[in-house]
Amino acid sequence: MKKAFFLLLIGLVFSCTSQKAIPKKAQDEKEVVVEDMAKYREFIKQADQLYETKEYPKSAKMYQNGFDAIGGKAFPNDRYNAACSYALANDKKNAFYHLFRLTDGKPKYSNLAHITTDTDLNSLHSDKQWEKLIATVKANKTFKEKDLDKPLVATLDEIYVEDQTYRRQIGEIEKKYGRKSDEMKAHWKLINEKDSINLIKVRKILDERGWLGSKIIGAQGNTTLFLVIQHSDLETQLKYLPMMREAVKKGDARGSSLALLEDRTALGQGKRQIYGSQISVDQETGEHYVSPLIDPENVDKRRADVGLGKLADYVSHWDMTWDVKKHKERTAKIEAKKKK
Numbered sequence: 001m002k003k004a005f006f007l008l009l010i011g012l013v014f015s016c017t018s019q020k021a022i023p024k025k026a027q028d029e030k031e032v033v034v035e036d037m038a039k040y041r042e043f044i045k046q047a048d049q050l051y052e053t054k055e056y057p058k059s060a061k062m063y064q065n066g067f068d069a070i071g072g073k074a075f076p077n078d079r080y081n082a083a084c085s086y087a088l089a090n091d092k093k094n095a096f097y098h099l100f101r102l103t104d105g106k107p108k109y110s111n112l113a114h115i116t117t118d119t120d121l122n123s124l125h126s127d128k129q130w131e132k133l134i135a136t137v138k139a140n141k142t143f144k145e146k147d148l149d150k151p152l153v154a155t156l157d158e159i160y161v162e163d164q165t166y167r168r169q170i171g172e173i174e175k176k177y178g179r180k181s182d183e184m185k186a187h188w189k190l191i192n193e194k195d196s197i198n199l200i201k202v203r204k205i206l207d208e209r210g211w212l213g214s215k216i217i218g219a220q221g222n223t224t225l226f227l228v229i230q231h232s233d234l235e236t237q238l239k240y241l242p243m244m245r246e247a248v249k250k251g252d253a254r255g256s257s258l259a260l261l262e263d264r265t266a267l268g269q270g271k272r273q274i275y276g277s278q279i280s281v282d283q284e285t286g287e288h289y290v291s292p293l294i295d296p297e298n299v300d301k302r303r304a305d306v307g308l309g310k311l312a313d314y315v316s317h318w319d320m321t322w323d324v325k326k327h328k329e330r331t332a333k334i335e336a337k338k339k340k
Contacts, residue, residue, distance in 0.1 A: 084120035110140035156221035213252030
């Protein structure tokens with residue numbers, strides 16, 4: 001499943017003008033569209049929550065309710081997530097329906113590295129339609145990347161798979177063996193080894209060619225540069241942080257990704273984060289919480305400035321409720337403990 005806090009929203013695939021005529025006065029039409037979108041967002045929010053609690057049939061139905069609210073259309077990210085819920089509910093027919101809507105839509109889905117490693121879709125692999133689907137995604141990818149640096153794109157594709165595949169297995173291993181188990185420790189050791197190898201490759205690219213934009217390495221290749229640096233040590237993060245800042249100014253990197261790196265480096269230096277992107281786990285209770293944050297009352301303003309959604313929606317992916325008062329109390333305790 002593509003989570004909003006981990007990957008990118010692609011944009012609208014529908015237009016208000018494409019909806020059926022509404023038998024109301026012209027001045028009321030925009031209000032109706034706004035109401036429909038409000039319903040859509042609420043259904044999608046519920047669908048995401050049901051996915052997190054592993055109620056996949058209900059999640060899939062809720063996604064469909066959202067799509068129906070705007071005439072069967074959807075954001076690409078939401079349609080992909082609906083396919084995941086249908087697949088996990090063992091409803092292959094609807095899962096393939098939504099995936100083919102993506103591959104045949106605008107923009108045409110082309111993220112081969114993600115779809116072939118997404119464990120949510122494992123139940124579809126044995127179906128004869130899977131081969132056809134993947135062939136279409138490959139064709140879309142080839143067309144989309146026809147003007148890119150193909151050898152470098154291929155290298156970054158491999159790095160992306162290495163970076164993401166093992167991280168997607170964390171939840172399953174933790175659930176099966178426990179967060180502090182030997183199996184979990186061994187898995188993190190494997191991730192760290194892969195990260196070290198990936199970092200050597202990405203540092204070479206950055207040092208020789210700079211922070212390349214999507215026009216040269218594609219959107220996923222551009223994201224891969226960020227992911228590898230984000231998962232590196234603090235010294236490396238600080239070295240390439242100025243380069244990424246410049247890339248954002250030039251349009252060669254996303255401000256939303258930079259925000260995550262800014263937060264991680266701030267916390268790494270013992271400071272408070274700016275955008276609330278970094279979530280910590282209480283080692284005693286296992287409870288998730290937002291790591292110390294500057295001016296928490298105005299965090300949503302800062303998030304909006306860099307293209308991030310509201311913090312309350314972001315933290316809901318960890319079944320958390322954003323409470324400024326509680327956050328300030330926890331932060332005070334954390335910082336007081338550090339001073340001892």
